[in-house]
Amino acid sequence: MDPAEPVGPDRPAPLPSGTHPTLGPNTVRMPRWPGPLLIIGGALVAVVALGAATAAVSGQLGDADANLLAWIALGGAVVFSGGLVYSAVRQLRVRRILPPERYRGPSVLILLALVLVLASIMTAPFGADASALLLGDGELTLLGAFVLLVSTQVALLLVAWAFVFRPNALAGVPPLPGHDPAGAVRAGLGWGILAWLGATLASYAAIALLQAVGIDPEPQAAEQALEIIDPWLAVLAIVILAPIAEETFFRGVVFNAFRREGGRRWAYLGSSALFAVIHVSLVAVIPIFLLGLALAWVYERTGSLLAPMAMHAVVNGVSVLLALLLRFDVIRVPV
Numbered sequence: 001m002d003p004a005e006p007v008g009p010d011r012p013a014p015l016p017s018g019t020h021p022t023l024g025p026n027t028v029r030m031p032r033w034p035g036p037l038l039i040i041g042g043a044l045v046a047v048v049a050l051g052a053a054t055a056a057v058s059g060q061l062g063d064a065d066a067n068l069l070a071w072i073a074l075g076g077a078v079v080f081s082g083g084l085v086y087s088a089v090r091q092l093r094v095r096r097i098l099p100p101e102r103y104r105g106p107s108v109l110i111l112l113a114l115v116l117v118l119a120s121i122m123t124a125p126f127g128a129d130a131s132a133l134l135l136g137d138g139e140l141t142l143l144g145a146f147v148l149l150v151s152t153q154v155a156l157l158l159v160a161w162a163f164v165f166r167p168n169a170l171a172g173v174p175p176l177p178g179h180d181p182a183g184a185v186r187a188g189l190g191w192g193i194l195a196w197l198g199a200t201l202a203s204y205a206a207i208a209l210l211q212a213v214g215i216d217p218e219p220q221a222a223e224q225a226l227e228i229i230d231p232w233l234a235v236l237a238i239v240i241l242a243p244i245a246e247e248t249f250f251r252g253v254v255f256n257a258f259r260r261e262g263g264r265r266w267a268y269l270g271s272s273a274l275f276a277v278i279h280v281s282l283v284a285v286i287p288i289f290l291l292g293l294a295l296a297w298v299y300e301r302t303g304s305l306l307a308p309m310a311m312h313a314v315v316n317g318v319s320v321l322l323a324l325l326l327r328f329d330v331i332r333v334p335v
Contacts, residue, residue, distance in 0.1 A: 030090040038083025045076030081117050084110055088163050096167070103257040105169030111159050111253070112274060118155035123148055133225055145229045149222075149237035152278070153245035160249050164257075173256050176248075178304025188298060188307040192314025195294050199315060202287035210283060217283035226323040238320050243312035250275045250292065251299045251308050268296050291315065 053069035055061045088106035095104045105111075123130065129144025131137045164170055178184050210217050226234055250271050259267035272292030276285045295308040325331045 030093060032090070035083050035087030035090060038079050038086060040083075042076045042078070042080030042083055046073045046080060047076075049073035049076055077117075077120075081114075084114050084117065088114065092163065092167055092169065095169075100171035101260065103170060103260040105164045105167065105253075105257065108254045108257050108270075108274065111163060111249075112278065114159050114163070115152065115155040115249070115278075118158065119151040122151040122154065133228070140228060142230065142233070145225065146233060146237070149225060149229070149233065150241055153237070153241045156245040156249040160253050164253050170253070170256050170260075173252070174303045176252070176305045178302055178306065180302075181304060181306055184302045184304035184307040185310045187302055188310025188312075189314055191294070191298050191307075192311040193318075195291055195311055196315045196318045198294070199287045199291050202290055203284060206283050206286050215282075223323070226320060227327055231324050234320055234324070235317075239313055239317045242316060243309045246275065247295065247299075247305055247309045247312055251296060252305050255296050255299065268293055271296055 049069050049072040052061060052064065053066045053073060056064040056066035056069055088110050091106040091110070092104070095102075098104050126144040126147050128138055129140050129148060132140040133145065133148060207217055222238060226238075254274055255267045255271040258270040262270070272289050272295075275292035275295075276289040279285070279288050281288075295311060298311055299305065299308045301307075322331075
């Protein structure tokens with residue numbers, strides 16, 4: 001699929017004996033320790049201060065200033081974010097001497113952490129809307145609903161652009177449309193129907209399994225949102241933007257990065273696992289993991305990101321359509 005892929009379909013080309021992949025006369029020397037130190041230290045400060053602030057609000061810490069503790073937690077979060085950015089920049093600069101067929105960007109785990117941090121920053125001013133959406137407590141505003149639904153997708157695109165596409169960390173990767181854009185879209189639409197059926201059956205199986213062991217699965221945030229948000233907003237966020245952003249990041253970046261550094265098998269498993277984890281749903285983790293495998297297979301088969309985007313849009317679109325039909329009593333589920 002990838003003309004610039006390393007030797008063999010499953011393994012990158014071996015390095016000469018006694019050499020290090022990122023050491024050479026043009027290597028940029030940036031100390032490694034500031035990144036992990038800032039990440040660990042900032043995370044500890046943020047978690048401890050946030051816990052203390054929560055305890056102060058409930059009166060468990062006497063006269064402790066909850067506002068001051070909250071500001072300390074925010075400072076820890078800023079330090080944590082700075083550590084992630086430092087580590088990402090360092091890896092970009094150190095790995096830039098690698099040959100073009102290698103992945104020359106930051107660790108995908110750092111990229112994903114940056115996505116979560118950026119999404120959290122965007123949604124932080126909309127805590128009341130998050131409470132209304134997830135707990136039904138209060139009124140959900142149109143702006144709040146929009147930000148909550150698109151923040152992760154926007155963060156995925158921004159991080160991918162800033163740390164992978166702009167510095168050309170995946171040189172030689174197939175262009176987004178591929179060689180046959182129309183054929184890729186047709187393939188994605190066709191496989192999307194089968195993928196939706198498979199994902200639905202897997203979801204029902206996961207729900208039945210959890211209920212059998214005494215766990216009552218909670219609905220996903222997207223499912224709760226579909227019950228109250230404007231239908232056009234649901235279509236824009238879930239059917240259009242989510243497939244574009246998630247396929248760009250998980251197949252365009254993560255799949256190709258893992259494939260170049262670890263081989264085909266690791267690319268499938270790693271990209272699908274991270275795709276499942278970011279959805280933060282116990283009942284959906286296995287169905288989404290399986291869907292990720294299918295999306296990666298379609299991407300590899302067609303050599304075009306348009307195919308998994310179309311496939312993903314069909315899966316989301318059918319689910320959104322059914323949810324809206326049920327919401328407005330167009331169809332009813334027999335009791």
